[in-house]
Amino acid sequence: NAGVMQNPRHLVRRRGQEARLRCSPMKGHSHVYWYRQLPEEGLKFMVYLQKENIIDESGMPKERFSAEFPKEGPSILRIQQVVRGDSAAYFCASSPSGMPNTGELFFGEGSRLTVL
């Protein structure tokens, strides 16, 4: 499967625990975007990364959230000390080059986080 791979698909955490969401972009793609989808809402941009660099994190909450895209391995979105309001679907998307050159994103199937 050469598509964008996200895992886990479903994650349940208790308040105060940490959540780690992983994303492997499509083969040949070096640009990764994370979006959050709250129930009954659209997708909200969180962060845009290239290998080893954060390009745009204007949509990331100031506290508890972090993202990385190391030279080797998947991109990781980390949420520390989760709260119930973090319950959402988190989507990763990749592109072969940065915007606006291609203008198309390829999405994974999402990771659905539930905080009890």
Place this chain on the structure above:
Amino acid sequence: AQSVTQLGSHVSVSEGALVLLRCNYSSSVPPYLFWYVQYPNQGLQLLLKYTTGATLVKGINGFEAEFKKSETSFHLTKPSAHMSDAAEYFCAVLYSSASKIIFGSGTRLSIRP
């Protein structure tokens, strides 16, 4: 602020009827425009996109959209709805100075038998 607005969070049509999903953007400079579809428990899939050139864009599954600069709109249409079209549809924009695609709030399309 640059944004994209989808009118109607839920649209219901009969099978075989015309589908019209509305999208307007806010910018004096035409952006790149997209429509994505999301089926239940899945990621988003690109339906079609407008970058430059012909203002009527044809996409997959019989959908098309027309870029109208004077109306700052990019409405999505399909002449005859099929049950398999039931999904959530997102309009999205990419401005030339931006590094990210901005999505609308989505329109859930239901098809009545």
